[in-house]
Amino acid sequence: MSDHDQSPHLTASSSNSNSGDALPPVGEHARQYETVRNAHETELIEDYVELIGDLIQHRGEARAADIATRMGVSQATVSKMIRRLNELGLVTSKPYRSLFLTEEGQKMAETSRARHDIVLHFLRALGVNDHTARIDAEGMEHHVSNETLSIMQRFIDEQTRR
Amino acid sequence: MSDHDQSPHLTASSSNSNSGDALPPVGEHARQYETVRNAHETELIEDYVELIGDLIQHRGEARAADIATRMGVSQATVSKMIRRLNELGLVTSKPYRSLFLTEEGQKMAETSRARHDIVLHFLRALGVNDHTARIDAEGMEHHVSNETLSIMQRFIDEQTRR
DNA sequence: CAAATAGTTTAGCCTTGGCTAACAATGATA
């Protein structure tokens, strides 16, 4: 039935020089998309936690209003999100008071920040202009595996050690 | 969470040497997040269209069942999505028949495919292993600006011309 | 210290993108 399987299709448009042309085997292909879907679920969470960590570090505290303006989102949305972060054990908050990260939240914030920094520095080291690099980094950071991250780090090191 | 994970992270420390540490100005910061949110809206659409294009090219036709197994998603979900693509003028479909891309759909498929390929080749040229590169590329492709894309292309060219 | 302003939360709505279950059409084949 579903075993149309991988028909051996010789790269019809051979002009493109590579092995990436053929469709991946079904199972693998599905797993790729699944990975992306999963990343999407955690992405926003990580962005919030990272931002909260940054605000605490640079401003001394994280207030819902600041999060809202920095995220470009309504305060109501932030409030709802904070409830979720609370349920997930990432922040603690008393009503009408400012937020704190739990231990787990702090770990997540640090990891996210580190990843973000590597991607951003990498893009700049590659030659991407600062403004673009920031935007791209914000989107890319959640989709870069640790393997790729460490290769990026190596690239940065080589580049700057020169 | 991320399944393809292992390496240690002694790295972040070294990256404290820069201007990226301070929070960006509020407006700019908000615009970064907005860009990501917008990307999210088109991402899935592009993935479907790209996949449909690939199926047509490699298999001669795109059937809902194949899309479902490749995406790792139920047929009902695909069916619903196809209706949306239809409304957006990206595909044409008669019930119970296989799909075709409109002209606009084809353009989108080509663009997506090209972007995807560049990112994938770039990662491989960087030294990322094929399997990881595929997964990362799938997630990253929608967040890479044209500027970065062309820098990646240049990098590939230099790398392979050696 | 009371009133105004600023900040936070809640209620209720909307859209997306998943799902399952039930039903409908197609096409192979007995």
Added chain:
DNA sequence: TATCATTGTTAGCCAAGGCTAAACTATTTG
């Protein structure tokens, strides 16, 4: 040709992440 497996569609559910409007709390200030 009648049956049945495969494929496609529809209905109806759910959670997430937006929004606005209204209610509530905290803080500033007259």
